[in-house]
Amino acid sequence: MGFRGSRGGSRGVPRGRGARGRRGGLMQGRGKPIFDSARMAQTEAKELPEPESESSEEEEIPREDESSDEETEDIPAIRPYAALVQSLAIESGPHTKRRKLDHSQQGGDIDPKRDVPDDAELGRVDAENADDVEEDEEGPGTATDGLLQDDEDLEDASDPFESHFAAPEADILSQRLKSLRNNQWSTKKMVLPIDGKVVLSIPEPVDSTASVTSSLISGPENLKLKHKLSGAFIKQQTSFDKLERSIAPFIFNYQDVLFCSRHPGNAESLRRLTCLHMVNHIFKTRDRVIKNNARLAKEVDNTELELRDQGFTRPKVLMILPTRESCVRMIKVITSLCEPEQQENVKRFEDTYVEKTVNLSEDKPEDFRELFAGNDDDMFRLGLKFTRKTIKYFSQFYNSDIIFASPLGLRMALEGKEDKKGDYDFLSSIEMVVVDQADALVMQRWEHVEFIFEHLNLQPREAHGCDFSRVRNWYLDNNAKYFRQIITLTAFNTTEINTLFLKESKNWTGKVKISPNYSGAIQGLGLKVKQTFSRLGAPSFDADPDSRFEYFTSAIIPTLTRRIKDTSGVVIFIPSYFDFPRIRNYFATSPNTSGLSFASISEYTPVRDVARARSHFLSGRHSILLYTERAHHFRRYRLQGVKKIIMYGLPDNPIFYKEMVEGYLGRSVQEGKLEPGQGSVRIIFSKWDLLKLERVAGSERVGKMIRDKGDTFDFL
Template sequence: MPSKPRGGARRGGPPRGRGGKVRGNRSYGRGPRFDNARVADIEEVEDEEPEEDEPPSEEVSEDDASGSEGEEEQASSRPYLALMQSLSKESEVPHSKRRKLDHQSEEAKSSTQPDQEETGMVNEDEERDIDHVEEPEEGPETEIVVDDDDDDDDIPDSSDPFETHFVNPDQDQLQIRLKGIQEDEWIQSYTEQHGWRLIRNLPGNDPPGPALPTPIPGPSSLNLKSRLAEAARRKRPTFDKLEQVLYPLTFAYNDLLFCARTTKNAENLRRMACLHSVNHIFKTRDRVIKNNAKLSKQGDNGDFEPRDQGFTRPKVLMILPTRSSAVKMVNMICSLCEPEQQENRKRFDDSYVDKEVKFSTDRPEDFRDLFEGNDDDMFRIGIKFTRKTIKYFSQFYNSDILMASPLGLRMAIGSEEGGGGGDKKQKKMDFDFLSSIEVVVVDQADALLMQNWEHVEYIFEHLNLQPREAHDCDFSRVREWYLDKQAPHFRQTVVLSAFNTPELAELHRRFGRGWAGRVRVQPASYAGAIEELGSALVKAKQTFSRFEAPSAAAEPDARFEYFTSAVVPSLTKRGNAGGTLIFVPSYLDFVRVRNHFATSPALAGVTFGVVSEYTDLPAASRARSHFAAGRHQVLLYTERAHHFRRHALRGVRRVVMYGLPDNPVFYREVVAGYLGRSEQDLKLEPGQGVVRVLFSRYDLLKLERVVGSKRVGRMVRERGDTFDFV
């Protein structure tokens, strides 16, 4: 089973990470998805309190969590060592760094490193951090001495998007775009390529603007570093139709929101993201190294003054849902770079890889893809490149790529909230390592929605801010648009999701403000889950009921009013409630509905059980058993519980969807899976199964994925409010 959801408004148990450590309850863990800052009857939660055998929340120190997991020990715990280090730093003279590979075995390395606590990652027991790596902080672009035969394929080229976007952009066009961003003026256009719909927003008010990049046949059409080009052509000589569309958009540094990620195209998308990220890092790093050589040759009397750096070294941030997702990204990067050596690889495998087969093939494919392997959602790791080596667990300020879960990175940034009790000391925040991020990749964003989405927004709010400390930065070489606070408009954000949601659309609109423009790519049309199910619907009658809401803010109240006035009476009439599954997407709506069933006199004779994301496994098993046996007439079931557990429910005679799920796969699994299985078990007559779905015009995105693009417009606009499908 995947780890239990953490944190939240009420509680979260102490999940056990797959790396072998007991993860304590964290105040920043997974929480219920609070829609539009709604708070509805949350105070009335009585039966979702923590079990008595669960430990209380522990205070996690965040004073020095800006590195990889367990990167640094707090100075206060070892004052003498901190004092000696500070004295030694004063006597050090800056010098160029020559990379010397250490062929010492991993076991010998770990034995020579001091034990210390993993900041923000350990319980109160005396577990030690096996992933600790000590190294001094380097400057933003520390020179790495390489051989003289380094690639010479990065001569300025007007056809190279890296040159035209970061190094030598057209200043006239750039100023027009930046003015459009500042005044929030965007030109929207629609295009179709190879069966995919592209919705483009370009800053400025001068239509039509430059055309979108045309599809390309393969990696030979990309401006790749020579050391990557050969591997890319060998791994993927030709692109499929989707890759032909996405590759030119990604390599042109457009902010991209892709809304059709599946288990089938996941590897190709991962390869695209890794190839683009590593190519960007290599081009940035090699330019700095070669400019260093030019400065060294000209001496102190030259006029060459390059602008080729950011404030800090990290350039790529990858936000991922689980450690197993990080393993897949790392393996893809290695397959493209083909490094001669990987430092700390054994330590990485011990902490991130779980080869245990936890799920049988009868589990859905998307579920196994997400939760198979190490499903811990609390991690952060820095990755550093040299010419022939990849180093894992590098200190954040010495890293080129940062990989982290939203929770892990939120813990690394820290919080300004005061300490507990009488301690009014402000905790140290550190987000300077995010100041020079130029490419952000958010993979499996649909899975991140099921965690705590506030963490993702918090991270984006702290990207590309002016650093609080210098971090040995050579400001004479910092690009001018960094100094002018224009870095967010040069950063590229790539979001890969199985579907679109209002949260993702808002993230794309709010933070996708690059001067190259933003593009959303989605299927040209949706057939709908109803059509895709075909005969699997077991001839159940499906009724979609539309209710009216004056505004998005008033929609939750209107939904609850419609449910209590139009749906609940049909359940109590003539004892008709037996075998009713009520599917509730939002946790707050779930609390509201549950409290209504518990307190309403009209429902006093209706027995019910609950299964939410915060219900422990024994309680969930009892509720499912009572429902299947008929002891509970109604079962309340949340979308996040289904996402994390995919419970096998029996005894379902009718399904009431309080709201449509974001994931259309869930509609098929609930209707065809639960209802179909129950029809076989209970030997119901064909058509006896009933599905009732509540929706409003604000559910347009969800509705389209379920009923299809051809029907959704009519269902939202027509006068009638009831639509039947058989």
């Protein structure tokens, strides 16, 4: 009887550090349940995107819905598609748009950080807003002429945007869609300048156009970019480095990418490349719609003109991020590429997302500082809208081009509130999903990520002002998930991330997984220590928790109880919280451990109890300390008095292995509490820990350790 449930799905819900977002009755991404209704109401009042006034529109695609991203109306039962179209036939024709003008700015430069007053966002016009005047909207022809002058807006058959979204080859597309439904893939290994394993999978049949991804891209001049974006990007860098040359072909050819070697050193390059691609996609989509609007306006009889250029709703890109600070970094890259003349609500964004003070010490590891520096709140969602010269923050979801959200923040919007049903129609036309720092999301609550993907690209339950005559056919045929691109960036691969990649990546142009070759965390520890890997025989993945617990109680516990007086300074590292209460209860109730004193630290342990446990462990009052992986992930405690480490399972993050073995045992040696070479580490693993074992033991050793007849492997 295991305590884990499904290990490939949801994990425990850690409490987290300094999280500011709170909601009642639902698990915080890194915290326990919060039921503070007053604080919930206060936070929601601050966070919710405000209703948007038509007067703030500048030059947009018609048919935008005016519903809020959270304050949605009750949604009736799903109606047949034909009835839906018939009932909405009268809702054609764009709304009149207005644009705000400040008298003090007319005829002069636009303040790039002008904030629209909240009352104006709510559409309330009173004496305080008397300066907001109505201006005639620029006509479709004018807008199109401007675009043609910018980059001529010519359709290029070699542009991946055309071949993937706008005009895919019908025969190839139909065959590949059939292969995707039957899960038929053609897989091959590739060689790139970067070190690692590259596996490219393409739905059958594989034609000659698929080989384009094997060619490198030397710089931005080789990409099919909007002229404005290309110029802004070249100002920042004129060529690509080795990583960018290797990964850019897959990203810009709209293939799904799982990149498993993200680290603080290459994070900025990956952000810049990903943001360039998604903004380029948004601009091309928008400009195509505006161009077709002009064509329809010029045609006297346009009943025979069929222009399929849209989805059901406006949002096209979803970015799933771990913290508000990660959202700030993405938006900084986007604004540097777009170079907008005006940013609406930017001060509100800076006040609620940007941390002005340094909240971490320099002695923390680099990966920890990258993740938790700045505003580390993991409960947020934000809409971003582009017009010709403006970026608007806090736009309603249905009026947004990009949605930034943490898994917890977006799930709360999808599930709704007690008095209102949830709404996920704004995710119906998502064409690009970016999951950055996926390894950090695993340490939050991965179930939220799975929930989000379950609600992507579903048929909408309401029309939301959609002009169905402009909707692309593959949306109407419920094939949007086969055109959606998923870009996942992670420091390392895990069972959860790999399962999501296999299950959700159904891109008709293919998918690629890029993984590094690992030398192993057991190498170069900086001290001599005996490391013993013990393999247990778990017949299946579901049986692994019970097999592991049985091995622990029958093989590990006797070594601790045999000489109780000599047992001290033992840290038992437990990767999963589902195993933690089982082991803690065993130490507390089993007669076999009655002579052992122990303390415990998990992600839920209050700060005062953590300090007491560490103090008693250091003094020897408690000989054993139970310590979870998430407690280390969120706190990075530097434990003292450690003489022996027992790993109930391997950590997901190989950095943790070095920090505990080299840091804890090495510190004991330096402080004279442990003789050099006397410390030891014992690790329990099974064949189901293949990904973890590769990172710790090394790519060259992992196969032998999994397949060899022996079940014990020693390293010094």
